[in-house]
Amino acid sequence: MSWLEYTVFIATVLALAYPLGTYLAQVCERRRTFLDPLLRPVESALYRLLGVRDDQEMSAVTYAGCFLSFGSGCAVLLFLMLILQHALPGGPPDAYLTTPMTVDLAANTAVSFTTTTTWQAYAGESTLRYLSQVAGLVAQNFLAGAGGLAVGFGFIRGFARQSSATIGNFWVDLVRSLLWVLLPLGLIGSLALVWQGVPLNLSPYTLAHTLEGRRQVIAQGPVAALEFIKNLGTNGGGFFNANGAHPYANPTPLTNFIGMLAICALPAALMITLGQLTQRLRAGWLLLSVMVVLFVGGLAVCDRAERAPPPRLGDLHLVGGNMEGKEVRFGIGESTLTTVVTSNTSTGSYNAQHDSYQPLGVLVPLTFLLLGEVVFGGLGTGVYSIVMMALVAAFLGALMIGRTPEYLGKKVTATETRWISLYVLSAPMVVLVLTAVAVLTHAGRAAASLNTGPRGFTEILFAYASCMANNGLALSGLDANNVFYNTTTIIAMLAGRYGLAVLALVAAGLFAGQRRVLPSSGTLPIDTPTFGLLLLGTILLTAAVSFLPALAMGPIVEFLAR
Amino acid sequence: MSFPSRQPDEAHGEAASPAAPGATNVRLVQQLRPALLSVLALSLVTGGLFPLVLFAIGVFLFPYQAGGSLTLLRGTVVGSRLIGQDFTGPEWFQPRPSAAGNGYDGTASGATNLAPDNPRLKEGAAGFAGIRSLAAQYRRRNGLAADTPIPIDAVTRSGSGLDPDISPANAFLQVTRVAKVRKLEEGAVRRLVARHVVQPQLGFLGAPRVSVLELNLALVRLQQQAAPASRAAR
Numbered sequence A: 001m002s003w004l005e006y007t008v009f010i011a012t013v014l015a016l017a018y019p020l021g022t023y024l025a026q027v028c029e030r031r032r033t034f035l036d037p038l039l040r041p042v043e044s045a046l047y048r049l050l051g052v053r054d055d056q057e058m059s060a061v062t063y064a065g066c067f068l069s070f071g072s073g074c075a076v077l078l079f080l081m082l083i084l085q086h087a088l089p090g091g092p093p094d095a096y097l098t099t100p101m102t103v104d105l106a107a108n109t110a111v112s113f114t115t116t117t118t119w120q121a122y123a124g125e126s127t128l129r130y131l132s133q134v135a136g137l138v139a140q141n142f143l144a145g146a147g148g149l150a151v152g153f154g155f156i157r158g159f160a161r162q163s164s165a166t167i168g169n170f171w172v173d174l175v176r177s178l179l180w181v182l183l184p185l186g187l188i189g190s191l192a193l194v195w196q197g198v199p200l201n202l203s204p205y206t207l208a209h210t211l212e213g214r215r216q217v218i219a220q221g222p223v224a225a226l227e228f229i230k231n232l233g234t235n236g237g238g239f240f241n242a243n244g245a246h247p248y249a250n251p252t253p254l255t256n257f258i259g260m261l262a263i264c265a266l267p268a269a270l271m272i273t274l275g276q277l278t279q280r281l282r283a284g285w286l287l288l289s290v291m292v293v294l295f296v297g298g299l300a301v302c303d304r305a306e307r308a309p310p311p312r313l314g315d316l317h318l319v320g321g322n323m324e325g326k327e328v329r330f331g332i333g334e335s336t337l338t339t340v341v342t343s344n345t346s347t348g349s350y351n352a353q354h355d356s357y358q359p360l361g362v363l364v365p366l367t368f369l370l371l372g373e374v375v376f377g378g379l380g381t382g383v384y385s386i387v388m389m390a391l392v393a394a395f396l397g398a399l400m401i402g403r404t405p406e407y408l409g410k411k412v413t414a415t416e417t418r419w420i421s422l423y424v425l426s427a428p429m430v431v432l433v434l435t436a437v438a439v440l441t442h443a444g445r446a447a448a449s450l451n452t453g454p455r456g457f458t459e460i461l462f463a464y465a466s467c468m469a470n471n472g473l474a475l476s477g478l479d480a481n482n483v484f485y486n487t488t489t490i491i492a493m494l495a496g497r498y499g500l501a502v503l504a505l506v507a508a509g510l511f512a513g514q515r516r517v518l519p520s521s522g523t524l525p526i527d528t529p530t531f532g533l534l535l536l537g538t539i540l541l542t543a544a545v546s547f548l549p550a551l552a553m554g555p556i557v558e559f560l561a562r
Numbered sequence B: 001m002s003f004p005s006r007q008p009d010e011a012h013g014e015a016a017s018p019a020a021p022g023a024t025n026v027r028l029v030q031q032l033r034p035a036l037l038s039v040l041a042l043s044l045v046t047g048g049l050f051p052l053v054l055f056a057i058g059v060f061l062f063p064y065q066a067g068g069s070l071t072l073l074r075g076t077v078v079g080s081r082l083i084g085q086d087f088t089g090p091e092w093f094q095p096r097p098s099a100a101g102n103g104y105d106g107t108a109s110g111a112t113n114l115a116p117d118n119p120r121l122k123e124g125a126a127g128f129a130g131i132r133s134l135a136a137q138y139r140r141r142n143g144l145a146a147d148t149p150i151p152i153d154a155v156t157r158s159g160s161g162l163d164p165d166i167s168p169a170n171a172f173l174q175v176t177r178v179a180k181v182r183k184l185e186e187g188a189v190r191r192l193v194a195r196h197v198v199q200p201q202l203g204f205l206g207a208p209r210v211s212v213l214e215l216n217l218a219l220v221r222l223q224q225q226a227a228p229a230s231r232a233a234r
Helices: A002-028 A036-050 A060-083 A103-114 A130-160 A170-196 A223-227 A253-277 A281-307 A311-316 A331-344 A359-371 A381-401 A414-440 A442-446 A453-468 A483-513 A529-560 B028-061 B119-123 B131-141 B168-173 B175-182 B186-195 B212-233
Strands: A206-209 A215-218 B070-073 B076-080 B209-211
Touching: A002 A130, A002 A170, A002 A253, A002 A281, A002 A331, A036 A170, A036 B028, A060 A103, A060 A130, A060 A170, A060 A483, A060 B028, A103 A130, A103 A483, A130 A170, A130 A223, A130 A253, A130 A381, A130 A483, A130 B028, A170 A223, A170 A253, A170 B028, A206 B076, A215 B076, A223 B028, A253 A281, A253 A331, A253 A381, A281 A331, A281 A359, A281 A381, A281 A529, A311 B119, A311 B131, A331 A359, A359 A453, A359 A529, A381 A414, A381 A483, A381 A529, A414 A442, A414 A453, A414 A483, A414 A529, A442 A483, A453 A483, A453 A529, B070 B212, B076 B212, B119 B131, B168 B175, B168 B186, B168 B209, B175 B186, B175 B212, B186 B212, B209 B212
Parallel strands: none
Antiparallel strands: A206 A215, B070 B076
16 A cells, blocks of 8 residues: 555655756746746845845855855854743743753754754753744744755756856845745645644643543644744754654644655755756756665665564564554554655654664665765755765766766866765764764763664664754664763764865855866766666765665664564 | 956856856855844744744634644543543543653653664563553453454554554454443444544555544443433333
């Protein structure tokens, strides 16, 4: 039954890719769209207010600098809001806010939500005021998502232009991403969630008297304001502790499906945007096909691992797959689909608890995190995740046949290769070093005390892989709200967001300065199945070389020992 | 960081064209004002204006859902249609085990987070029932033999600890017990369960399920209908 759902899902993402990709290209290039009569005046007013000259353009370095300063400003604002939240008016009542907002937790949350990571070391219903959730987190879900989309636009221009010293204006891209993409889609999607049952209120927690004569207090809040944009902006942090598993956050299979579409549709469409603006549409479709192949492969493994009756419970005469940590309304199918979608797209909005997944069920999301969000990827940031790997593939391919490496009509020379290599090496360096530090220190090990052995190690590796990928998924057996994890995960989140974006933008700036090379007989074609296989191999081999030993110590040994 | 400034881009919408887009280059230090103001102004738009508009439309169109889909019985809130709650008495259909607080705590959603190879998951620990004892308890309560297959959702804890649903198979296995304790005809209770099975949404989304609270509310109504009838028969 689930394969029908999987097929419909992938087909919908692919069907939306062309129209959405065309629309995103119009937004990127400031062409006319049907929303212009409504939004142009707002846009100009915002530029006047912000002091933005929209006729000015930026070099890649200035562009990256604006992205960095915007992100830092947002982080400082959110940090102040969180640290002062006890002074904010409104619900929920103080008695329910049992987790103290310490300085390290506030800093972690501020960085987390301004980098689209939304790693959450806290439980929403017992930590945050409604006002912090809305004015703080909802805002940052929009802004971090729009910042990412802006960087994606800037990166694409690096390949779309030639002999250009500039790659666009960050503020223009930011404002247009918000006005033309995230705000309108966010409003429609959020309303759809309310229709399906996601609460939108500022009530104190509800006291219910159950049929059996007990009392149940039910957490409430402006849940719908956060739950759609968390997916659309590829952020992922939920209103409640259980995130997308919580029936208020994700009440029906349809809300789950809408959420998964919101996550994948725009990043997938950006491949078409890239193809259109570089006038190599087939290369865009090829990138999308490689993504779908990886996606289906992961889905097959994860589905199989979770659907099988749990091997260790074999003597208890139970019927069904692994339902520990899963919700009945989603079943195995929608749970594994969500696992594969969220682990790929820098969106940690899980609807089942991965720490209770089987070893291979954990291996799949962990591998996708370590691949660096190449399948669809984060909003905007996913463009450079896959293109950087394609550049490596083009380089390797050209070396094999003795031709000059080219991709999307740009030469990959020694100068660009330096930045690309740094980019590819960043994730292994950050993730493995931080994991090693955690494993070697008492504070790092003490947090992984619920599940020990290989799973304890996997929890630590997963945490840093997730933060580096700006994803936010967690194996929640890890007790992450302490100074050690709150500070070390900040390092990974900053490196994953700004480190990678700066390297990608600098490379894009170099490509923008080049003239476009016309395809000749000496060019390695980049839109053939052969190149697709080469790219697939490059993605998998690069990750295997870096991470196979670590994976062997975690989920692989756990699988073999079961 | 300074580049020679160029002519303003005339063909702004045509950056994909071979023509080189020349542009005025700006320095980073000039971008302090946009950086500061954009953080504040755009936060206000997205964290203030957006939620206000959403509230205005959402609460107007869907007041019941916006309020948390609360279920009332004779004017009292008995729970939310969406949020699972605990039923322990033998006269009720019982939900899945829960790891939210001390069980179905609506202010502390959460799961066990126990790995499949963690011995606590199957064998339990002090104050924590493992799957083995949950299965034994389920069989004892429902009068099932030790080797009767039982649906796995009946003995596993959900991701939120607030799962409102159980699988249809789980509900049907509880019919005999509930009918017996309530002195209702078993066939009537079975039909009630069958009527409350929710099929996958749009035919292919999610898994079939039964809402425990809605089923128990229907049970109360069934009993009310049955009670006057049986009195009349006497």
